[in-house]
Amino acid sequence: MPIISTAGLARTFTTRNGPVEAVRGIDLTVRPGEILGLLGPNGAGKTTTLRMLTTLLPPTAGAATVAGHDLVRDPAAVRRRIGYVAQSGGLDPQETVRSELVAQGRLYGMNRARAAARAEELAADLGLTELLDRATPALSGGQRRRLDLAMGLTHRPELLLLDEPTTGLDPGSRADLWALVRRLRDEYGTTVVLTTHYLDEADALADRLVIVDKGTVVAEGSPAALKAAHGAATLQDAFLAITGRGPTPVDTTPVAV
Amino acid sequence: MPPTLLRDTALLFGRYARQTLRSPFQIFFGVLMPLLYLFFFGPLLTGLPLGREGDSWQVLVPGLLLQLGLFGASFAGFSIIMEKNWGVFDRMRVTPVSRLALLLGRVLRDAALFVFQAVLLVLVALPMGLRAPLAGILIGFGFVALLSVALASLSYALALKLPTPQSFGPAINTLAMPAMLLSGLMLPMTLAPGWLDALSHLMPFRYLVDAVREAYVGHYTTPALLYGVLVALGVAALAVTVGTRTFRSAGA
Ligand SMILES: Nc1ncnc2c1ncn2[C@@H]1O[C@H](COP(=O)(O)OP(=O)(O)OP(=O)(O)O)[C@@H](O)[C@H]1O
Ligand SMILES: [Mg+2]
Numbered sequence: 316m317p318i319i320s321t322a323g324l325a326r327t328f329t330t331r332n333g334p335v336e337a338v339r340g341i342d343l344t345v346r347p348g349e350i351l352g353l354l355g356p357n358g359a360g361k362t363t364t365l366r367m368l369t370t371l372l373p374p375t376a377g378a379a380t381v382a383g384h385d386l387v388r389d390p391a392a393v394r395r396r397i398g399y400v401a402q403s404g405g406l407d408p409q410e411t412v413r414s415e416l417v418a419q420g421r422l423y424g425m426n427r428a429r430a431a432a433r434a435e436e437l438a439a440d441l442g443l444t445e446l447l448d449r450a451t452p453a454l455s456g457g458q459r460r461r462l463d464l465a466m467g468l469t470h471r472p473e474l475l476l477l478d479e480p481t482t483g484l485d486p487g488s489r490a491d492l493w494a495l496v497r498r499l500r501d502e503y504g505t506t507v508v509l510t511t512h513y514l515d516e517a518d519a520l521a522d523r524l525v526i527v528d529k530g531t532v533v534a535e536g537s538p539a540a541l542k543a544a545h546g547a548a549t550l551q552d553a554f555l556a557i558t559g560r561g562p563t564p565v566d567t568t569p570v571a572v
Numbered sequence: 573m574p575p576t577l578l579r580d581t582a583l584l585f586g587r588y589a590r591q592t593l594r595s596p597f598q599i600f601f602g603v604l605m606p607l608l609y610l611f612f613f614g615p616l617l618t619g620l621p622l623g624r625e626g627d628s629w630q631v632l633v634p635g636l637l638l639q640l641g642l643f644g645a646s647f648a649g650f651s652i653i654m655e656k657n658w659g660v661f662d663r664m665r666v667t668p669v670s671r672l673a674l675l676l677g678r679v680l681r682d683a684a685l686f687v688f689q690a691v692l693l694v695l696v697a698l699p700m701g702l703r704a705p706l707a708g709i710l711i712g713f714g715f716v717a718l719l720s721v722a723l724a725s726l727s728y729a730l731a732l733k734l735p736t737p738q739s740f741g742p743a744i745n746t747l748a749m750p751a752m753l754l755s756g757l758m759l760p761m762t763l764a765p766g767w768l769d770a771l772s773h774l775m776p777f778r779y780l781v782d783a784v785r786e787a788y789v790g791h792y793t794t795p796a797l798l799y800g801v802l803v804a805l806g807v808a809a810l811a812v813t814v815g816t817r818t819f820r821s822a823g824a
Binding site for chain 1: 576580583587591594655658659660662663664665666667668669821
């Protein structure tokens with residue numbers, strides 16, 4: 316049974332300047348234990364899709380089952396089984412690394428002692444041990460991102476949804492994150508859905524890619540299959556062919572800064 | 573209350589209470605305005621006929637207590653606008669934590685803060701000349717707590733509903749000023765001409781102020797106190813319902 320299955324999942328925002336069709340109808344199936352890369356240009360609807368799958372945003376059409384539960388009818392059951400790291404993170408500047416990690420464990424139902432122990436484990440896994448008693452505004456961008464990730468892993472969710480988890484990470488931290496994602500899958504069978512703009516990352520990490528553009532799925536398959544289908548040497552070329560963006564911009568307006 | 577709701581509420585109350593305790597400015601700033609009224613406005617009233625039983629302090633202090641709750645709690649929504657911007661609000665909404673607890677944890681912190689400020693205000697008012705029965709003073713704190721719960725819930729709901737955070741401050745000011753004037757917080761509405769007195773009866777806070785003034789002169793079984801209790805409980809129940817609905821559906 317798939318861990319995510321959606322049918323015609325859609326979200327239209329109503330704004331002062333009329334409706335914005337952010338996601339126009341996505342059909343998606345994710346198998347348990349899969350690492351799925353969700354790719355697409357800026358504004359394609361990746362974040363909106365993830366926000367729907369995490370129960371944060373009610374869909375305006377379509378249906379989805381996530382981790383065995385209907386998204387709309389039983390959001391509480393979905394929340395217990397998933398972990399989410401938002402594109403822009405979610406740290407309170409009034410807290411420290413430790414207090415945020417402990418608070419997150421408590422929000423997922425752990426008792427005080429368990430949450431404190433889990434905070435230490437997560438800090439060790441993500442290289443934050445030295446920083447445990449640092450206030451969150453005093454972290455560097457990449458350190459903050461690693462804390463965001465630790466928060467999403469707190470309750471060992473069976474499904475992890477990561478929105479651009481590696482943006483802002485140095486090459487070493489990025490490699491560590493890839494290793495961590497693979498280890499979660501191999502040791503715990505965790506399913507991971509992640510968005511990224513780094514195509515080398517998608518190529519190296521994902522079993523399967525889903526490319527969305529203008530709110531719909533425009534291609535899917537393994538990195539190798541996508542490259543083969545478009546006669547492309549790199550995933551970058553395949554991506555540009557699929558999304559119809561030429562390799563060189565044809566913009567003729569002068570640069571204004 | 574189901575056990576998870578109780579646990580989650582206590583958990584979030586603890587988080588917000590600790591954040592407040594770390595910021596003495598936030599704790600004491602709220603009493604500043606009512607204290608200024610107490611020092612520089614209170615003495616003007618001492619000899620005046622206010623059309624009510626009790627001396628001028630027994631009339632003014634209840635008004636200042638509710639003013640403190642009115643202005644403090646109605647601006648509570650600012651904190652959730654910040655949490656939304658930081659992504660903390662969404663981070664919490666993704667967890668299985670009870671939606672009602674997300675509201676109650678905050679609202680109870682607010683109630684505790686404003687009751688603490690009310691205690692400070694009364695302690696300062698005593699040497700200024702306030703004399704009132706202890707039971708009456710405690711009843712007054714109860715009304716501050718209920719008013720805070722009601723207004724803070726509505727304030728959080730409004731903060732989540734407004735399309736732009738910049739419109740929150742002006743919206744609250746526009747609502748709070750007439751609420752303060754029409755409920756006779758500074759001077760009792762018994763002094764008002766007929767039309768103003770009638771108009772003020774449409775303002776729910778008026779019943780709360782009148783009730784606390786009754787309690788401050790030791791009348792615990794009068795209709796005014798009963799109306800005050802009923803209105804305060806009714807408004808608080810309504811406000812928490814509206815707040816929970818908004819927290820459940822808080823989407824875009
Ligand atoms: N609250 C909103 N109101 C109106 N429009 C929105 C809202 N949120 C997103 N959009 C629009 O919906 C579209 C999809 O946005 P989304 O954030 O899902 O894109 P994305 O694929 O995550 O892009 P990126 O790679 O830049 O993160 C965009 O055109 C965006 O402007
Ligand atoms: Mg995005």
